[in-house]
Amino acid sequence: MSTITFRKTIGIIGGGPAALFMYKRFVESGLSGLHIHIFEKKGQLGAGMPYSTEGARPEHITNVSGNEIPFIQEEMKDWIGHASTELKDKYDIDQDNFNDYKVVPRLLFGAYLTQQFEALQKAAADTGIHTTIHFNTIVEDLKDEEPAGKVCIYIKDDARIPVDIAIICTGHQWPKINEGKIPNWFDSPYPPQKLAVRINYPVAIKGSALTAIDAVRTLARCNGHFTKNDDETLNYILDEESEGFSMAMHSLDGMMPAVRFHLEDTHLSQGEMIGEEEGWEIKAANEGFIPLDLIYERNFLQPLKKQQPAFYETVKDMSIETFVNHMMSLREKLDGFTLFEAEYKEAEKSIRRHESVAWKEMLATLSYAMNYPAKHLSAEDMLRLRKVLMPLISIVIAFVPQRSCREMLALHKAGILSLVAVDKASEVVPGHREGAVYHYFDEANKKVSRSYKMYINATGQTTFMLKDFPFKGLREKGSVSAAYIYFKNTEAAIKEIAEGNPQVQDNGAGKFILNLPGIQINDHFQVLNTAGAYNDRIYIMAVPHIGGLNPDYSGLDFCEAASERIIKAISNAAQ
Ligand SMILES: Cc1cc2nc3c(=O)[nH]c(=O)nc-3n(C[C@H](O)[C@H](O)[C@H](O)COP(=O)(O)OP(=O)(O)OC[C@H]3O[C@@H](n4cnc5c(N)ncnc54)[C@H](O)[C@@H]3O)c2cc1C
Incomplete structure (x- = not known):
């Protein structure tokens, strides 16, 4: 590998999976002379939130298997091969039966990621990268010192560390609104240990996807146990002391997430993504936008044609709207x-035969492929994406692991777990003394108001508005700005305004914009200031703050792809 001397100081804020993939990129970049500071508020690197006790207990599992995890330093199955017996016993891993197609306990996966971080530190030292890890260190603020070309990282007691490039990898955030004020109201199921309690009454859960399943699995374990049948299905036996315990998941129209099926590899290997140069060509030919229909044709219909021609024939002439309506109505x-x-x-069969379910795989690929072009959609297409396509994509890419499915089905059969269909206008308000009251219209359009002694919001990670951006020094100085995109047609914007869309506005320069959550970023994950200029000193991979322009729901493949774009930008600047 040829090396370029680049005597710069880098600050990576956060030490979870995003930081791990970013650090790996630096180690492999061929840039020498770097000094990398990594700031992590906990005492462990790599595991981040979902794979540490902040986000998991032993019953929680990943929704991807070893073969879908981008390569770091060592394959998961090889690592399992030499992991300690104590660790394998703790997570009930049968090494002889372990293969790269298995999902694993999240805490075990966290231990793997931590070990990968350590291996990378050794590799970094070998390539002449100096690394300083700041454990148990919260980054409290960031300030961009433009004249000096530095970013100042503020830690406790106003201590500051100036760096040339800062990469924000702060990951998940679960703000507390009523939790702690209203007994038995939980704004998220995390950390899940707080749900490890005996209960003798019905619990309301908002949501039915992976976050809800995390809550269900913990509550189920603390109030009963599972037994296994010969065909691997489960039964749930409720403890006598929890006689009145049950769980009601509430979801829009009573939808459940789709089940994880066999996937051969990470979405990265699908190829055919729109590259940066091509993106500019497409924009030049389409009035400055990348059309959603073009991405749909290219990253969904065309791969589908190759992989599942019969299914392709049935949907090829449908618009996005017709296709989504068709799949949702089924x-x-x-x-x-x-x-x-x-x-x-169906998924069991797919896994047994190592055969994917092509249309679902293509939809996952489409969701992944949307990452880059989303910033270049017109506001009209962004509205279509958010209103029409994303609801279907988010159901399909949930990828509920088989083990979780078996538990959910056993709980449902035992009459402990139910699904309640609620409408979009449904509302949850704090209960008089504890828990919550759920107000909604049921499937017969009858108004229902039901009190629960315990309520858990399990709708997953939200995208924050600029006002919630954690680093005041960047926000208040205008170094970061709120995300928005332009309308292609004035009439479409005026129609949205007439229909009461509060996010549409005239920008004062004769153009209409759609305001989005999160902050403005460019293709290289550099932040844009309030004047619209990018900043090559500050990069961001923290999904809750860029979700407006980056609608894919994070994940390890996102960490891999975003870090690649960032290192390309940094390496180009170094040459
Ligand atoms: C419950 C759950 C399960 C998931 N399971 C999967 C899965 O199975 N497969 C998959 O591909 N994706 C999964 N995801 C998606 C997930 O987003 C990514 O896999 C991954 O965790 C993202 O990593 P991250 O580093 O961006 O964020 P995080 O994992 O949140 O890590 C951020 C790190 O930054 C630190 N930090 C935050 N703020 C500061 C600060 N101010 N100063 C210093 N340090 C700070 C935190 O302590 C943390 O260690 C899951 C997400 C959730 C919420």
Whole structure:
């Protein structure tokens, strides 16, 4: 590998998976003379939130298997091969039966990521990179010192560390709104240890996807146990002391997430993504925008044609709207748990035969492929993406692991877990003394108000507005700005305004914009200031703050892809 001397100081803020992938990029970049500071508020690197006790207990598992995890320093299965017996016993890993197609306990995966970080530190030292790890250190603020070309990282007692480049990898955030004020109201299930309690009454859960399943698995374990049948299905036996315990998941139209099926590799290997140069060509030919229909054709229909020609024939002439309506109406026709069980069986077959379910895989690929072009959509297409396509994509890419499915089905059969269909206008308000009251219209359009002694919001990570950006020094000085995109047609914007869309506004320069959550970033994940200029000293991979322009739901493949774009920008500047 040829090396370029680049005597710069880098600050990586946060030490979770995003930081791990970023650090790996530096180690492999061929840039020598770097000094990298990594600031992590906890005492462990790599595991981040989902794979540490902040986000998991032993019952929680990843939704990707070893073969879908981008390579770091060592394959997961090889690492399992020499991991300590104590660790394997703790997570009930049978080494002889372990292969790269298995999902694993998240805490075990966290231990793997931590070990990968350590291995990378050795590799970094070998390539002449000096690394300083600041454990148990919260970065309290960041300030961009433009004249000096530095970014100042503020830690406790106003101590500051100036760096040439700062990369924000602060990851997940779960703000508390009523939690701690209203007994038995939880704004998220994290850390899940707080749900490890005995309960003798019904619990309301908002959501039915992976976050909700995390809550269900913990509560189920603390109030009963599972037994296994010969065919691997489970039964749930409720403890006598928890006689009144049950869980009601509330989801829009009573939808359940789709089940994890066999995937051969990470989405990165699918190829055919729109590259940067091509993106500019497409924009030049389309009035400055990348059309959503073009991405759909290219990253969904065309790969589908190759992989599942019969299915392609049935959907090829449908618009995005017609396709989504078609797929959603198939789901709506069936009871949520009936469909869940049917999908579980289909997915079992897919995993046993190592055969993917092509249309679902293509939809996941499409969601992934949307990352880069989303910033270049027109506001009209962004509205279509958010209103039409994302609801279907978010159901399909949930990838509920089989083990979780078996538990959910057993709980449902035991009458402990139910699914309640709620409408978009449904509302949850704090209960008089504890828990919450759920107000919604049911499927018969009858108004329901039901009190629960415990309530858990399990709708997953939200994208924050600029006002919630954690680093005041960047926010208040205008070094970061709120995300927005332009309308292609004035009439479409005026129609949105007439329909009461508060996010549409005239920008005062004769153009209409759609305001989005999160901050403005460019293709290299550099932040843009309030004047619209990019800053090559500050990069961001923290998904909750860039979700407006980056609608894919994070994940390890995102960490891999975003870090690649960042290192390219830094390496180009170094040459
Ligand atoms: C419950 C859950 C399960 C998931 N499971 C999967 C899965 O199975 N597969 C998959 O691909 N994706 C999964 N994801 C998606 C997930 O977003 C990524 O896999 C990954 O965790 C993202 O890493 P990150 O580093 O961006 O964020 P995080 O994991 O949140 O890590 C951020 C790190 O930054 C530190 N930090 C934050 N603020 C500061 C500060 N101010 N100063 C210093 N340090 C700070 C935190 O302590 C943390 O260690 C899951 C997400 C959740 C919420």
